[in-house]
Structure formats: structure tokens, C-alpha cells
Amino acid sequence: MSKDNFVKGAAILGLSGLIVKILGAIYRIPLTGLIGTEGMAYYTAAYNVYNLLLAISLAGFPTAIARLISEKRALNNYKGAYQVYSISLWGMFIIGIVSSVLVLIFAKPIVNFMGFSEAYYSMVALVPALLIIPVLSSYRGFFQGTQNMVPFALSQLAEQLLRVAVGYFLAYSLVKIGLAKAAAGATFGASVGSIGALLIVFLFFIMRKRLTQNEIQSSNNNSLDETKTVVKNLLRIAIPITIGASMAPLMGNMDTFFVSNRLASLNYSQAVIDDLYGQLNGMAHSMINFPQAFSTAIAISLVPVMADAFVKKERSRLNQTADMGAKLSLIIALPCGIGMFMLAEPIMALLFPSMGAQRHASSGVLLQILSIGVIFLILNQAYTAMLQSVNKQMIPVKNLFIGLIFKVILSYILIGIAPINIKGAALSTCAAYLIASILNLRDIRKYTSIKMSNIIKISALPLLSTAIMAITVWIVYRLTGMIISSKGLVTLLSIAIGGLIYFVALFATGAITSEDLELIPMGSKMKRFVRR
Numbered sequence: 001m002s003k004d005n006f007v008k009g010a011a012i013l014g015l016s017g018l019i020v021k022i023l024g025a026i027y028r029i030p031l032t033g034l035i036g037t038e039g040m041a042y043y044t045a046a047y048n049v050y051n052l053l054l055a056i057s058l059a060g061f062p063t064a065i066a067r068l069i070s071e072k073r074a075l076n077n078y079k080g081a082y083q084v085y086s087i088s089l090w091g092m093f094i095i096g097i098v099s100s101v102l103v104l105i106f107a108k109p110i111v112n113f114m115g116f117s118e119a120y121y122s123m124v125a126l127v128p129a130l131l132i133i134p135v136l137s138s139y140r141g142f143f144q145g146t147q148n149m150v151p152f153a154l155s156q157l158a159e160q161l162l163r164v165a166v167g168y169f170l171a172y173s174l175v176k177i178g179l180a181k182a183a184a185g186a187t188f189g190a191s192v193g194s195i196g197a198l199l200i201v202f203l204f205f206i207m208r209k210r211l212t213q214n215e216i217q218s219s220n221n222n223s224l225d226e227t228k229t230v231v232k233n234l235l236r237i238a239i240p241i242t243i244g245a246s247m248a249p250l251m252g253n254m255d256t257f258f259v260s261n262r263l264a265s266l267n268y269s270q271a272v273i274d275d276l277y278g279q280l281n282g283m284a285h286s287m288i289n290f291p292q293a294f295s296t297a298i299a300i301s302l303v304p305v306m307a308d309a310f311v312k313k314e315r316s317r318l319n320q321t322a323d324m325g326a327k328l329s330l331i332i333a334l335p336c337g338i339g340m341f342m343l344a345e346p347i348m349a350l351l352f353p354s355m356g357a358q359r360h361a362s363s364g365v366l367l368q369i370l371s372i373g374v375i376f377l378i379l380n381q382a383y384t385a386m387l388q389s390v391n392k393q394m395i396p397v398k399n400l401f402i403g404l405i406f407k408v409i410l411s412y413i414l415i416g417i418a419p420i421n422i423k424g425a426a427l428s429t430c431a432a433y434l435i436a437s438i439l440n441l442r443d444i445r446k447y448t449s450i451k452m453s454n455i456i457k458i459s460a461l462p463l464l465s466t467a468i469m470a471i472t473v474w475i476v477y478r479l480t481g482m483i484i485s486s487k488g489l490v491t492l493l494s495i496a497i498g499g500l501i502y503f504v505a506l507f508a509t510g511a512i513t514s515e516d517l518e519l520i521p522m523g524s525k526m527k528r529f530v531r532r
Contacts, residue, residue: 020160027164028286031186033354034171037278038271039179044281045114046122046187048252050130060241061088061095061134062141063303063388064234069145070304074311078215079222081145087230089138096134100127114253115260116274121184128191132198139201147304151204155197163193240393243401251407251432255280255425262415263422276422279359283352284366284426288374291336295378298328299385306389310449318390319451322444325382326452330459331511333378334466335502339495340371342473346491353488366426373430376437383440390448399439403432461511468509469502 032040065088072081103110107123136155143151167189175182216222225233256277263273302325309318340347345364352360384396407428414424444450452458477494484490506512 020156023160023164027168028282029351031168031171032278032282032352034168034175035179035182035186037282037355037359038274039175039183040278040282041274042116042119042122042180042183043186044278044285045111045116045119045256046126046183048256048281049110049114049123050126050187050190052250052253060238060243060393061092061234062137062144063241064088064237065138065141066144066304067237067307067389068230068233069142070147070307071311073146074308076219076221077223078212078219080224082212082216083224084145084230084234085138085142087227088141088234089135091231091234092134092138096131099134100131103127103130114256115264116256118180119183121180122187125184125188126190129194132191132194136194136198136201139198139205143201143204144300145304149301151201152300154204155201158200159193159197161193162196163189165189166192237388237393240397241388243397251404251429252281254408254411255429258411258415259422259425262412262424265416266418266421268421275359276362279363280366280422280425283348283355283359283363284370287340287347287351287367288370288377291332291374291378292381294332295329295381298325298332299381302382302385303389306386310390315449315451318449322386322450322452323458325386326379326455326458327462327511329378329382330462331465331506333375334459334462335469335499337371337375338466338470339473339498340374341368342470343477343491343494344368344371346477346487346494350488350491365423369423369426369430373426373433376430376433380433380437380440383437383444386444386450387440387448390450392443392448395443395447396436396440399443400432400436402439403434403436406435407432461509462506464509465502465505465511468505469498472501473498 028040031043035043065084068084069081072078072084103123104127107127108117108120111117111119111123140152140155143149167186170185170188171182174185259277259280260273263276264270268276302321306318306321306325309315309321344367345360348355348364348367349357349360352363355363380396380400384400387393387395410428410431411425414420414427415422417424420427441455444452473494476497477490480490480493481487484493
């Protein structure tokens with residue numbers, strides 16, 4: 001259990017997460033072409049509520065399960081680690097039943113309140129997923145706690161593949177009936193995907209059963225806590241994390257509410273409101289999911305490794321892992337944020353060709369704003385994971401709540417200003433994550449034993465590499481634009497060459513060292529490639 005476990009775990013989850021995000025983005029392109037921005041408004045309105053309910057019901061529990069299991073295993077108490085899993089499984093099952101029944105009963109009032117009544121069928125289609133995913137999360141938490149990220153990654157892939165395939169097939173089959181029904185078919189893919197993911201992770205659990213029994217039998221430090229003690233410890237960790245995790249989907253639901261109501265106050269028609277909201281959530285937001293594939297993997301992998309170091313009082317390993325987490329986050333966040341900012345409109349035109357030049361331009365502006373915000377979002381995810389690892393769960397909750405207050409105020413003011421309109425939702429989101437990330441970094445230094453390197457020192461070389469990439473992208477886009485008439489091809493070439501130059505620059509500037517490569521799967525082969 002060392003720094004290489006963290007990096008390898010992050011690499012596995014990052015790769016699977018990237019594939020998941022690519023599939024999700026690719027899925028949205030033909031789906032948007034099929035049901036339009038109006039249909040996407042129904043789809044994303046239901047998903048925002050769904051994500052909020054998932055966050056409230058279970059977001060903190062996988063992390064809590066993983067951390068408690070990691071701590072028990074660090075103390076050689078494998079029987080206690082298994083007890084944590086057993087109790088959490090039953091708890092998640094109960095949560096799944098309650099949340100799914102509540103949504104089934106109150107789906108109509110919820111979508112009416114949000115201002116998108118046609119999203120009702122999409123909400124109901126997500127009910128089975130609300131039942132299954134809590135149980136799925138308990139298994140994922142178990143494997144995360146053992147620092148085996150393969151079942152987690154494969155279940156993610158299975159879930160997304162089924163979601164995309166089934167969702168698009170149903171949307172295509174139902175679009176002739178109406179956009180609301182087609183959007184519901186698309187959302188039902190999530191329910192089918194969750195069933196497939198549960199089967200995958202359960203199979204891995206059965207295959208590991210003998211190893212689990214051997215670990216318990218060979219341990220000389222096994223002990224069990226009272227059930228109420230385990231539940232209390234789970235809730236102590238999970239509740240603050242759940243509150244914090246609820247903030248992000250709550251921001252999405254606030255966007256839904258404010259966009260609908262504030263634009264209506266400007267005398268925008270419902271069709272225009274649906275169109276603008278579809279551009280924000282159906283088009284621009286889908287792009288910032290790409291870098292989050294890696295950043296989420298980093299955050300998930302940080303918790304058990306740092307918790308293990310914290311319990312064992314290995315301060316040097318704790319600090320090194322924190323520095324690595326921050327550096328990897330910046331290596332991902334900076335090029336993605338700056339690259340999307342520079343090529344926002346061409347990316348929209350490339351991925352959503354049927355939407356027309358006007359929507360490409362307006363959604364491109366939204367993507368530019370959100371691309372800056374994604375830098376702070378990724379840093380905030382890493383800082384949050386660090387604080388959660390050392391028993392400071394409430395700090396990121398408090399800081400994100402402060403950011404949320406700023407978002408509410410800014411959203412209300414900015415969306416209601418006609419020249420800004422829906423761009424106010426994107427601007428307020430950026431402000432919220434900027435404030436939260438600054439406060440989290442301050443509190444890591446102030447309230448924890450983690451001694452991170454100076455943020456300027458950590459970010460200097462990734463910034464230099466990003467600057468080299470940005471200059472390259474700017475030159476390539478303009479030169480190839482003079483030679484090639486296809487803007488889509490010009491955009492692809494700019495992204496590909498910029499990505500290659502950034503990869504080389506990371507090694508040339510020393511942002512990634514040979515020691516870092518040794519921690520990455522197949523790192524020795526990459527070292528030989530880099531030398532060449």
C-alpha cells in the first residue's frame with residue numbers, strides 16, 4: 001500500500017473513466033441530433049434530479065466503506081473489514097428501496113417544480129437505477145477499500161456500454177411517439193446499465209471469496225464491533241461527504257430552476273428556454289466530463305492510500321501522495337481547460353454538426369466559461385479527497401456550501417441580465433468551484449497534518465507544458481486552416497498535435513519524471529519510448 005498503488009489505481013480508473021466519458025459524449029452527439037436540444041432539456045432535467053437523489057442517498061457511503069475497510073486492513077483486522085462491507089450492503093439495499101419509491105410517487109411534482117413537466121417520463125425511467133445503484137456502490141466501496149480498482153473499472157464500462165446501447169435504441173424507437181417518450185427511453189438505459197454493472201462486480205466478489213476467507217483466517221488481529229458502532233462510523237464519514245457530494249448536482253438543479261424562471265422573466269418563450277438549457281447541459285456540459293474521468297479516478301484512489309498512511313502515521317508517504325495527487329490533477333486540468341477554451345466553438349461544430357452555426361457559437365461561449373471552471377473543479381476534487389482521508393470530512397462540505405451561496409446569488413443576478421442570460425449559470429458555477437478550491441487548500445494547510453509543497457512549485461512545470469501546447473495549438477489551427485477547407489479536420493489535427501506536443505513537453509520540462517513513470521502501469525516501456 002504505497003504511492004504506486006495510488007497512481008496505478010488512478011491509472012486503471014482513469015482509463016476506464018475516459019472510455020466511459022468518451023462513450024457518454026459520443027452518445028450525446030447522435031442523441032442530440034435525434035431528439036434535439038428540446039428533447040435533451042427533458043433528458044438532462046431528469047438526470048440532474050436523479051444525480052442529486054443519488055448523491056443524497058449514497059454518494060458518501062462508497063468512500064466511507066472504502067476508508068473503513070482500508071483502515072481495518074491496515075490494522076490486519078480482515079474480519080472487521082468484512083463486517084463493514086456486510087452491514088453497509090444491507091443499509092444500501094434499504095436506501096435503494098426508499099429512494100426509488102419516493103421518486104416513483106413524487107416524480108410529477110418534482111418535474112413541475114423544476115419547470116420541465118415533460119421530463120416526467122424520464123424521471124420514472126430512472127427509478128430502477130435508484131434501486132440498484134446503492135447496492136452496486138457497496139460492492140464498489142469494498143473493492144476500493146482493498147485497493148483493487150479493476151472490478152470498479154470494469155463495472156463502470158459495462159454500465160456505460162449498456163446505458164448507451166439500450167438508451168439510444170429506445171430513444172430511436174420512441175422518437176416518433178414524441179420527444180418526451182424518446183428522452184425517457186434514453187434515460188432508461190441508465191437502469192439497464194446499473195443491472196449489468198451489478199452483475200459484473202458481484203461476479204468479481206464471488207471470485208474473491210476464497211481470498212477473503214484466507215485473509216480472515218490468517219489474521220491474528222481479528223475483532224468485531226457492535227453493529228451500531230459500525231453504522232455510527234459509516235454515518236460519521238458518509239454524512240458530511242454526502243452533503244458535500246450533493247452540492248454539485250444541487251448546482252445543476254439550481255441551474256434548471258433559475259434558467260427556467262429567470263429567462264421566463266425576460267419574456268423568453270418556453271421553446272427558447274428549452275433550447276438554451278439543452279445547449280448548456282446537453283452540449284457544453286458533456287465536454288467538461290472528459291477531464292473529470294481522470295480527476296474522479298485520482299480522487300477515488302487518493303482516499304484509501306492516504307487513509308492507510310494516516311492510520312499508520314507515515315507522514316512522509318502521506319505528504320508525497322498528496323503532492324502527487326495535486327500534480328496529477330493539474331497535469332489533467334490545465335491542458336483540458338485551456339485547450340477547450342481555445343477551440344470551444346470548433347469543438348461544438350465538430351461534435352454537434354446538425355445544430356447549426358448559431359448554436360455552435362452560443363454553446364461555444366458556454367464551453368469557454370465552463371472550461372476555466374473545470375480547472376478549479378478538478379483541483380477541488382483532489383483537495384476534498386485529501387481532507388476526507390484524514391478525518392476532515394466537514395471542511396470541504398463547509399467550503400463548497402460557501403461556494404454554493406455565491407452561485408445562488410450570482411445565478412439569480414446574472415441570468416436575469418438579458419445580454420448575459422444563460423451564460424450567468426456557467427459563470428456562477430466557475431465562481432463556486434474557484435472559491436471552494438481556494439478555501440480547501442487553505443484549510444488543508446491550516447487544519448491537517450498534511451504538508452503539501454507550495455502550489456506554485458507544484459503547478460509551475462504543468463503550466464509551462466500547457467503554455468507550450470497552447471502556442472502549438474494556436475499556430476497549427478491557423479496554418480492548417482489556410483490549407484484545409486474542412487474545419488472539422490483542422491480541429492482534429494489541432495487537438496491531436498497539441499496533445500502530442502503536451503505529452504512531449506511534460507517530459508522535456510520535467511513535469512513528469514522517470515520516477516513518476518515507474519509508478520505507472522507499463523511505465524518501464526514508456527521510459528524507453530520517451531528516451532527515443
